Structures are given as C-alpha cells and as structure tokens.
C-alpha cells in the first residue's frame with residue numbers, strides 16, 4: 001500500500017459513523033494499485049482498520065468485484081443472465097472463449113485478458129452486454145466483441 | 154449512459170436533456186420545488202402527505218413509503234440515518250440505473266424531503282459496484298449541491314436542518330440488495346442479511362435508527378410534495394398510485410424502458426415494446442424480474458400492479474418484464490435461473506443453501522436428457538421446503554420462478570424426460 005493510498009483511505013473514515021464503513025471503498029483503492037489484493041495488502045488493511053486479517057479476507061472473498069489472485073491486464077465479462085441469454089449472450093461468450101482460447105474464468109496465457117461471465121448488469125434492454133475494464137458495451141454482437149477485444153493491449 | 158425511455162411521464166419527462174443532470178438544468182425544470190415546499194411544512198405533515206399519496210416502495214416489496222417513514226423514532230439521542238437502495242441487481246431490472254444517470258437530482262431532492270420528514274442527518278446511497286456511470290452522476294450532483302449549500306449545516310438556508318449525503322459503492326453481490334444485507338455491507342462486512350427484529354428503524358446502519366428506500370421511491374417524492382397528493386393519485390390504481398419505469402427485455406422488437414401508470418395492462422406494455430420479435434408467438438412473460446413467477450399468454454389482460462398480479466400467482470416486483478417467444482425452452486430458463494440463485498445465496502440458512510443447489514442440479518439433469526419422473530417429482534417438492542422459513546426473502550425469490558415454470562410449462566419438463574433430450578432445437582443456447 002503506497003502512502004498516497006493510505007492517506008486517501010484515512011480521509012474516508014470521517015464519512016462513516018464507524019471507521020469500518022470505509023472498508024469496501026478502501027479495498028477498491030488498494031486493488032487499483034495492481035489489480036488485486038495480495039496477502040501483504042490484506043494485512044495492511046487489517047492493521048489500518050483494527051481488524052484481524054481473516055476478517056478482511058472474508059470480506060474480500062464475499063464480493064465478486066474483489067480479487068485475491070493475479071488478474072489479466074484486462075477484464076472482459078459477458079452477462080449471461082436470462083434476459084441476455086434470450087438475446088444470444090451465451091453464443092457470444094462461447095465465441096469469445098474460442099477466439100481467446102480460454103474458458104470463462106481463465107486468463108489468456110500472455111496475461112492480457114481475463115474472460116468471465118457475470119450476472120445481470122442492469123442493461124437487459126440493450127442485451128447482450130459486455131463489461132470491459134468497468135465500462136459497459138451494450139447491444140454487441142460477436143463482431144463488435146471481437147473488435148473490442150482486439151483493441152485491448 | 155443508457156438511452157432515454159421510449160415512453161415518458163412525469164419522472165422521465167426531461168431525461169433526454171443532458172443538462173437535467175446539473176443543478177442549473179434541474180432548477181430550470183422546476184427542480185427543488187418539492188423540498189422548498191416541504192421546508193414550509195412540519196416534518197410530520199410531510200410524512201402524512203406521503204402516506205396520503207399511497208406511494209409504495211419501488212424496490213420490489215411494494216411497502217407503503219409514508220408508513221415506513223412513520224416507524225422512525227420521533228425523538229432520538231442517536232443520529233438518524235437514511236439509506237438509499239441503489240443495488241439494482243434483480244435480473245430484468247434496469248430502471249434505477251436510468252434514474253441515477255439521468256435524474257440524479259430527483260433522487261437527492263427526494264432524500265432531503267425524507268430527511269426533513271424523519272429528522273435524519275446523514276444519508277448513504279448504496280449503489281452496486283458495477284454502476285460506475287450512475288455513481289459518477291450521483292457524486293457530481295452531490296458536489297454541486299454541497300457547493301451551493303443545499304447540503305451541509307443549514308440545507309436550503311433552513312436553520313437546524315443539517316444533512317449530508319455519502320455515495321457508497323457496493324462490490325458485486327446480489328444479496329446486498331436485501332435491505333439488511335445492504336446494511337451489513339455498508340458497515341464493511343459480508344452482506345449477510347440480519348434476523349428481524351430488530352428492524353432498521355430501531356437498529357439499522359451502524360446500529361442507528363434507519364429507513365431504507367429504493368432509488369426510484371425517492372425520485373417520486375418531490376413530485377408528490379410539489380404537485381400534491383390528488384395530482385399524484387390521478388395516475389395508477391387506487392392501491393398503487395403513480396407511474397413506474399417498466400423495463401421490457403427478451404424477445405420483443407423494441408426492448409427498453411417505458412414509464413407508464415401502475416396497472417397498465419401487460420398487453421399494452423408488450424405492444425409499446427413492438428410485440429414479440431419477428432411476429433413469433435408468445436410463450437411466457439415474467440412480469441417483475443427473475444424472482445417472480447411467470448405468466449402464460451392467456452394472462453395478457455392483467456394490469457401491472459401488485460394487487461392485480463397477486464391473484465394471478467405472481468408479483469410486480471421491480472417491474473422488469475421479461476418476454477419469451479415460442480422458441481424458448483423453459484427448462485433452460487430454469488437452469489439459468491437456478492444457477493443464479495445457487496450462486497448468490499449467502500449460505501446462512503440450510504434450506505436456502507442446500508435447496509438452491511438441489512434445484513439447480515435437478516434442472517441441469519432434466520435439461521441434459523438424463524432426468525427421470527422421480528427427478529421431476531423432487532423438483533416439485535424442493536422449492537416448497539425453501540419458502541418462508543429463512544432469514545430473508547431470498548429463498549422465496551429463488552423458489553417462486555421455478556414453481557411458476559413448473560405450474561405453467563410442466564409439459565416442457567416432461568418432454569425432456571420422455572424424449573431423453575432437449576426437444577427445443579431453436580431455443581436460446583446454454
């Protein structure tokens with residue numbers, strides 16, 4: 001954890017009646033440093049929040065958007081819940097799996113892309129939808145998806 | 154940003170106008186008339202007004218908003234808190250996202266009206282983590298309001314009315330939409346729902362007296378206060394007044410959002426969405442998000458309001474209308490649905506944790522053609538064990554859609570067993 005991150009976390013405390021309220025926002029800040037939260041960062045967070053490391057770890061593993069393992073440089077997620085599935089999201093995902101040579105949940109060998117599927121993203125009216133490094137791409141077909149993926153360094 | 158609704162009413166009237174997201178644009182369209190009027194009234198009078206309006210929560214359960222506000226202790230030596238539920242993770246729902254992106258100041262104004270009515274000093278708006286754009290829109294709106302002193306020590310120049318709003322990002326967990334799961338998550342813990350009682354009004358966020366309302370619920374409040382109860386009640390039904398943003402998805406020509414009075418017939422909503430795609434026949438509609446039982450095509454005349462849907466064995470939920478055409482394999486729908494609920498169960502209650510796992514396994518087995526009549530009988534039984542005996546309503550939400558599919562599309566399940574394969578070659582793929 002860099003001193004800047006630590007300072008930004010400490011500035012969050014006053015927003016909440018109890019310091020622990022700032023834990024989720026703090027994890028986001030730590031995770032932004034290298035894309036996932038390692039054991040050392042978990043310990044530092046625990047110390048800062050006066051918790052046991054296992055308590056921080058429990059929180060980390062409860063939420064889908066926190067990562068406790070190294071990730072690809074980019075995240076590509078396809079929503080596969082019912083409304084998206086009705087509009088072809090699953091063949092889109094299969095297509096991307098074949099194109100990238102990985103299964104959903106895996107990272108390409110060059111460490112470029114972690115592919116995954118997600119539950120409803122609140123974009124069912126513009127299905128299928130991809131979430132790429134946090135940004136939504138709506139109404140995509142396979143050609144769009146391939147173009148988006150090709151554009152990732 | 155999501156494109157604006159196809160059909161608008163008072164809530165979304167200005168959603169096409171990008172300036173409406175800014176203080177200037179909002180004030181140009183009569184923004185803040187509601188809070189200004191509320192501040193001329195006694196707090197109790199504001200709560201009474203919301204009660205008289207008949208406004209029901211838009212988060213899925215349809216609870217009376219004014220009544221909920223009246224549960225907050227009048228006198229309290231502890232700080233009172235408002236929590237806004239912007240977790241919107243119910244599959245089929247995408248309306249709160251629209252309101253947060255295109256009408257963030259409506260929500261913030263509604264919050265302030267509620268804060269005045271309930272004597273709350275602090276609000277936390279909990280927004281699902283994936284909603285980056287809505288979070289930015291809300292944060293920008295809060296910043297503008299702080300700069301103008303609409304938030305802070307004396308909001309809108311009213312002495313003694315102190316309030317601040319914190320925008321808080323979730324981190325990807327459906328169960329954090331359940332209000333006590335949300336409160337746990339807000340406190341920096343796993344989002345596991347709490348046993349009730351105590352209810353949030355006594356022991357809510359950080360143990361403080363708390364009221365939780367949905368994003369859309371708050372967005373309606375300024376209109377009720379500025380335009381009046383009578384005006385509000387001219388829309389919708391006697392028991393469910395006002396409009397909502399119906400989200401239509403799946404096999405229609407024009408999926409999207411439609412702001413319509415509650416009680417609008419399902420047939421009309423489908424018509425506005427262009428009808429079933431490619432002129433195909435309708436097979437079924439889930440009217441209120443993935444947690445609510447499906448309706449067969451024979452029920453198209455039903456009005457979309459809780460009191461009209463309940464006699465048909467389903468619920469309004471979040472108004473997410475999912476449309477499925479004749480090609481759809483309902484066993485596949487059951488597979489996708491049960492996968493979701495198995496994955497999102499927080500695991501505290503045995504019936505929920507085990508039940509969702511069983512249901513998913515049985516659905517997959519039947520879909521693959523390996524299912525037997527015993528499996529189908531078991532699938533009939535398991536959901537009924539899950540209902541109504543758990544810490545939160547998630548287990549019901551997991552059981553209901555499966556029960557609905559079995560009630561109306563049993564033949565689909567039976568055909569998989571008889572033919573030992575999935576007979577729906579045209580269906581969406583798994």
Ligand SMILES: Cc1cc2nc3c(=O)[nH]c(=O)nc-3n(C[C@H](O)[C@H](O)[C@H](O)COP(=O)(O)O)c2cc1C
Pocket residue numbers: 209210211212213214215216218238239240241242243327328329330331332333365366367368370545546547550
């Ligand atoms: C499993 C589950 C998920 C829920 N998800 C949401 C949600 O995403 N958004 C929401 O506003 N309410 C959700 N609710 C309902 C909330 O518990 C609560 O009733 C609601 O936020 C109250 O606000 P309202 O009275 O304004 O509707 C969910 C309930 C359950 C049981």
Ligand code: SF4
Pocket residue numbers: 328345346497498499500501502503505506543544545546547548
């Ligand atoms: S019903 Fe399910 S989701 Fe709700 S508390 Fe129990 S295990 Fe968790």
Ligand code: FES
Pocket residue numbers: 079080081082083084085119120121122123124127129244245246
């Ligand atoms: S199901 Fe994919 S965004 Fe809702």
